[in-house]
Structures are given as C-alpha cells and as structure tokens.
Amino acid sequence: MFDDFFTRALIAGIGVALVAGPLGCFIVWRRLAYFGDTLSHAALLGVALALLLEIDIPLAVFLVCAGVAVALMLLQRYAALSSDSLLGLLAHSALALGLVCLAFMTWVRIDLMGLLFGDILAVSKTDIAIIYGGGAIVLAVLVAIWRPLFAATVSSELAEAEGLRPARANLVFMLLMASVIAIAMKIVGVLLITALLIIPAATARRLAGGPEQMAVIAALVGAGAVIAGLYGSLGWDTPSGPTIVVAALALFLISLSPLVGWLVGRPAAPSSRSEP
C-alpha cells in the first residue's frame, strides 16, 4: 500500500500530526507560538548547512534548531532585550542566513518552494520510517517528562520548589521541538510547521476538559486536518501543505461554533472573571 504516493502522503502527514498536536498544546499553554516560528525559520539554515557539509538533512535541521533554542535560552537570561525582539532577531537572521548560504551554493539546485511550503506528495518510504520512528521517540520522551513539564507550565517556581527540576524538562522540551521541526519540515515546509503545531491545539482547547485530553484531541484534530487537506488538494488541485493548514483552520472555526460549545458544554470564551 506504500506504493501509492497519495497513501504515503496520508500516512506521513498523519504521523506528523499525531506528534505535533501534543507538543503544540505546550506551545499554546506557554505562549511559545513565535518561538516555534523562530525554530522553523532556523530549519532553512539547517538545510543549507546539510547541503554544504553533505550530511543528512533532518539531522542538520535538528542540530541547528536545537542550537537556536539553546542560544535563545541563554540570550533570554543575559541579554537586555525582550524575548519577542530576540525571537524576531533570531528567526529572520536564521532564515536570511539560510537563503544566503543556499544562493552561494550555485552547484546545488533545490526546490525552495518545497522547503518553504513542504512537499508531502514526494514522501518516500524512508521518510515515513523517519517520521514514525522519530515521532515515537518524541512522544515517549514527552510522556516521560509530562509531569514536570506540565507543572512548570502552570508554575515554574512551584515545580522547582517541589523538586521537579523544571529547567531540565524545559531543555528536553526544546529538543523535542527541534526534533518535530526536523521531522515535519518535509511535510508542510518551514513556514507552515507552526500552523500544524498551534491550530490543532487551539481547536482542542474548546473541546478538552483536561490537559491530557487536550493533547489527545489536538493529535486527532491534526490528523483530521491532514486527511481533509490532502483530499482537498487532490480534488481542487491546490498545493497540499497550505491546503492542510486551511483544513486545520476550518476545523478551528467549526470548533468555535455555538453548536460545538453546546455539545461539549463549555463556555465559548475565556471566563470574564479576573485571574485568581
């Protein structure tokens, strides 16, 4: 069944969505959307370095993303710039550096559109193996650090005081993010990875009664968006990466409808009551 390119695309896309959903929840909870963007922009620099040094592309992307994540943690600690300025600086510098490096390598012909927006229809069996192998590891590690990571999301000081070592969980989370971007880049491209991380999680927020439930729903919503998006792109002959994101957006909009709110019995908007 892996012989059909469309089937391969479906399987690969669903695999990425299942991993991106739970991680995306933490991005939403911790307000790291722009951070995810920064890492995915840095992925392009990883591609350039991989071509230059002739190493494996996902590996190079992972290393560059992890490097940017650690650099960001250090800069936040020591620099006198706000974190959104730092993120903007790193995101666009990394993107520009990547593009400049690629332009210098006149001997390489690369599909820039494919890098930016993904090329899910060109997924190979090896790619599927990487997605499911890497994805399983990412999910296993996420489950292992779930308690400290979630406690640190609620209150870093509380987690620290009660011995959960939030700094370690945060670092591992950064590495997981880098891994997911390395895995997902081929599917939706560097510019749309953040969408696959955030939109399913945002959709799940309305439907979930607890954090674990939200992670599972986000994974399923992401998988649904991949399926709908791929069939949509097949039917309307639209680019597949962006169509998947549009499908995710459609699911998000559906989740906002009063009917869904009534079905799950949850309020449509954040409580108007002041924060406790």
Place this chain on the structure above:
Amino acid sequence: MPPLIRLDDAGIHRAGRWLVRGVDLSVHPGEIVTLIGLNGSGKSTTAKLALGILAPDEGSVTPAPGRRIGYVPQKMSIDWTLPLTVERFMRLTATLTKTEIAAALESTGIAHLAKVSVRTLSGGEFQRAMLARAIARKPDLLVLDEPVQGVDFAGEIALYELIAAIRDRLDCGILLISHDLHVVMAATDHVVCLNGHICCRGTPQAVAESPEYRQLFGDRAAAAIAIYRHHHDHTHLPDGRVRHSDGSVTDHCHAEDGHHHEPSAPPRNLEPADDGHV
C-alpha cells in the same frame, strides 16, 4: 532533631542591592515559623531561598536530605488556555488517590469544587485549592506565602486554625509568610520580623512587644495584637483538650478564659471562628 531547612547568614543580591541579607533561620519538624515584614522586606525572597528556587549569593542554605516540600506561592495565575480542573490541579506535582484528593479538599472546605475549572474560582477559593494541593502531598516542610490573601476575615482565622491542625496531624515544619502578625499569633511558635535583614525575632508576644516591631508597624498594630492575644489565651488541641497560656492542659475551656466572657468588643469579632475549630 536536625532542622528541615537551615539558612545561615544567607543573602540575595540583585541589580546592585541586597534584597535580603544576613538571614539565620531554621524550621524543625512540628514547628511553625512565621516571617513578617512590610512589602519589599524580603519575605518572599527568604522563602524562595528556603525552597531552593533562589541560590544564596552569600551564606548558605542547608536542606534536610529527602524532605518533601509543599509550597503555596504568593502569586500564581492560571493561563486561560490551560484546561485545568481543581482535581487535576491537585495532582500537579504528585500522584494522589481520589481519597487523598477528596480529603485534602474537604479539609480546606472546597470539596464541592473538585470538578470545577480553576479559572472560575474566586480568589479565596483558589487560595484554598492551593493550600489543599500543598498539604495533599503530605509534605515534611510546608511553605506558605501569604496563604490567606483574598480570604475574608472569618475564613482567615479558620485557615490559620487549619494550618495549625495540619502541623499537628502531619508533624511537618511550616514556614509561614504573613504581613499581619495579629492573626497568625495563635498559630505560630517563632516569629522572624524582616526588613531587608532580621530586625527582631522570638515568640509572637516578644516580637509584638519589641520596640523594633512597634517602630516598623506602628503602635496601633502592636495594640491590636495585645487585644487579640488577650482573647486567645488558650488553644484547642486536635484531641479536644485545651492548652492554656500558662502551659497547662485541661479537658475543657475554663469559664474565666479570655474570649468567653470578655465584655468589651475586640476590634474584630473572633469568637465564631475560634469556637468552630478542632
């Protein structure tokens, strides 16, 4: 018995000034130590030193190995993107059974809110939830940073009675932070008054009567304490017996005990809460 936590001459230096300096402090099992002081006097900083959230820039902090900590931070806001019920919040840092969760919520009086989202709790209810969460994990050392903020006065007294009862039941050490000495007096063994450094310390009575305390808080605060103490000259022990200010223990309150027949009205009526506790 070794202390659960010991601070020796500890200090925190930030941005060119000492937030707090020269703090000597220890908390033993079964002991309630209260930090008081005005805003910015370094109470929370001292608590964070004791908790290991901040590392001392001078001096040392020595925790007892393997002690389990329960912490109620002063400020904590739950982001609305987090779907978090009270029940799930209880299991934030420890694995608990349903029975343990129910018992802890029951003891802080919010058992009926177990399934409710923490976002919809009022300030006082959220404080009770945080306290319930901290005690549910059966800590050796409980650190409570202004645990009664947002709680009305009657509830405040009841919560302090609860804190004293928790100490008796778990035999844990408690480091309590408060800006008002008069309500914590009945429930504390040792008071440390901070003002960037330790300005005075001792039993609640000794601190209340010390010139340093009067200078810091004014004579009115000290007078309020005197009245409060007069009305709390005995303590109800968990087993139902009563400990009097002279140290004797009897089965019941005496008729001559302060708060039962004192005619002149205290600044705030303390009787209902006082009679309701264990």
